[in-house]
Amino acid sequence: MSEQNTTQTPELQKHSFQAEVAQLLHLVTHSLYSNPEIFLRELISNASDACDKLRFEGINHPEYYENDPDLHVRIILDKDQKTLTISDNGIGLSQQEAIDNLGTIAKSGTKDFMSKLTGDQKSDAQLIGQFGVGFYSGFIVADKITVESRRAGLDAVEGVRWISGGTGDFEVEQINKVSRGTDIILHLRDDALDYLESYKVKQIVNKYSDHISLPIQIQKEVWQEEEVAEGEEPKGGQYVKTDEWETINSASALWTRNKNEISDEQYIEFYKNLSHDFEPPLAWSHNRVEGNTEYTQLLYIPSKAPHDLFTREAKAGIKLYVKRVFIMDDADNLMPNYLRFVQGVVDSADLPLNVSRELLQESRDVKIIREGNTRRILTLLDGLAKSEDQADQEKFKKFYAEFGSVLKEGLGEDFGNRERILKLLRFATSTHDEVNTSLTDYKARMKEGQKAIYYVTADSLNAAKNSPQLEVFRKKGIEVLLMADRVDEWAMNFVNEFDGTPMQSIAKGAVDLGDLQDAEEKKALEQAAEAFKPVVEKLSDSLKDKTKEVRVTTRLVDSPACLVTSEGELSPQLIRMLKQAGQPVPESKPILEINPEHPLVKKLEASGQFDDLANVIFDQAVIAEGGLPDDPAAYVKRINSLLLK
């Protein structure tokens, strides 16, 4: 089938690469020799993406298949021309797409990589080996790349040829291309001619691309004996190519295969391809779920948090397939937000192929899948946490350090699983520095007569550990959980109890130590409250703009005063956090509790500077919490005046 190129435009257009591309190319060609074979993985992955896109667009445009429905990737080795060609019959590129997509960097992973570059060749070279560098990796082995492509649905004459030597620019011209899809023709460097050996190509495909769901094919070769004259010994022979194509990968989507046929290496390699992560995942869960809603899930927990985990740009990590047809990346309805770090694939048997994001939001099947995914991940984590195996425990630790604070968001988001999430949480405590005490551990260590799980939140672990509210608990040897994640304050709002035991912030409400406090202590408090009544009244008056109430407390040992919040009100920290985030905050004043045993408090009346001292005590309580006095200059002035006395 050959057509004449009558409308071919003669002129070549020259284009410059985007600056970042030029920089990347320089690196690729100058420093990436440690692991050159990854170029094949990258280019096959692109070919596979292109076929996925055709399948997807083909749902509404069956004509895009152009009567050629069998999608494949072919690798053509030409020893005479010294070229290796990766050819696909996927969606192809229009001229404009070739200019846009092969001249700029769109991929976030690559951008991420670029931002980490130091400019130092040696360390950059190490880095680049760890990231996927996409299309440009072709220049590791080629000194020139020709791309010939035609987009599905366009006329044959609207093909495009893109040529570059991998330096500053590339050329584009219009060509005639009968077959739909893309040929990436690598003109191999002399030191890369190994890649023309089919055994080598097979090896690499097996290693990196076996899970690709398309057939990856090379030309079948047959052994041909050299001809010898009658009666002579055979001299040997060589492999020659035939017209037949041989599929060299398993060509079935990894998740559709049986668990026991998949090796750990294959799971890991699949993950790396999926996530563009260069580190192996911590753990994974692969299941076929049957019932009213049928789907397959293959979910991975990464070993490192992505840098954008806490930004709005953070993307969901689940790819959605419907009956093996790729539908979309970042399907955010398939995982709750607090598990957004999970990467993986969901393949549904029930959703319609033309499902849209809007439709996903409403689908009952999607809701069931999301719940199933959530359960799987929580179970997987629980298994790691409970495991007797040292390696699993290490994994859980690693997980918690990376993702623990995201998991906590689930307390406010997923009421149904709150107890399961609580079980997975780990804390530092006033008696155990390491962040490894679970609520179950804490309960097991509770004192005789202790009726609540006590915790304190602060801006840092250190601040939590030294918070004045903790003093009496220290004195009595009662353990208190220390919480310093940004999310803690907010998350704990949703938690009233764990496993039947109330959870009590020691900075909220009055401290009720219940049976932990003996009658004598209670009596002493009552007496002090009585004796300090006039002082408390005067203080309330001095500080009426700043506090809601002043009262005497026994929770303090070394500090003169502390702030507490009424039960059910926002704490000063949470208010600070909300204000920082620019959110409207309801006005609420804290309660000031004073320590009648403290010399500064005892001195108040006789000081002759009651008002100054009162304000200083209040501001210091704010500072002890990690806050700033409302009027720092006034605070300094008061302190100085007191110092000079």
Ligand code: ADP
């Ligand atoms: P990524 O695959 O992450 O998008 P790449 O650098 O690998 O980044 O590829 C850049 C872009 O070039 C792709 O997004 C795609 O638009 C285009 N592209 C590359 N290879 C092909 C191909 N074989 N068929 C169609 N488009 C392709």
Ligand code: MG
């Ligand atoms: Mg790619």
